[in-house]
Amino acid sequence: MTTNTKQKAADATNANGLHTDTNGADFRTGYATAQAPSGKAIATQIACLALAGHAVHQLTDGGYLVSKYSFTHYAKDFAALQVFARKLGVNK
Numbered sequence: 001m002t003t004n005t006k007q008k009a010a011d012a013t014n015a016n017g018l019h020t021d022t023n024g025a026d027f028r029t030g031y032a033t034a035q036a037p038s039g040k041a042i043a044t045q046i047a048c049l050a051l052a053g054h055a056v057h058q059l060t061d062g063g064y065l066v067s068k069y070s071f072t073h074y075a076k077d078f079a080a081l082q083v084f085a086r087k088l089g090v091n092k
Contacts, residue, residue, distance in 0.1 A: 037078045045081060045091075052090045056081070 046056045057065045064075040066084060075081040085091045
């Protein structure tokens with residue numbers, strides 16, 4: 001068995017060098033409107049609407065069709081879907 005004889009300097013907190021990558025591929029930063037929504041965010045929004053009794057269908061043009069009873073609403077993108085959900089009182 002060998003032991004590691006390397007030790008950090010007394011004032012060093014990280015002897016591995018500087019770490020400059022502070023934004024990984026899965027880390028979403030502050031400007032959510034400029035970024036594409038994650039699959040989890042879309043699924044969560046659809047689930048919240050479903051719990052309130054609304055059926056949500058994703059369309060091929062990137063929009064969403066929300067229906068309840070015999071009424072429908074077309075949301076052109078995810079941001080519009082969130083605005084509509086807020087109007088319904090479904091968002092947190």
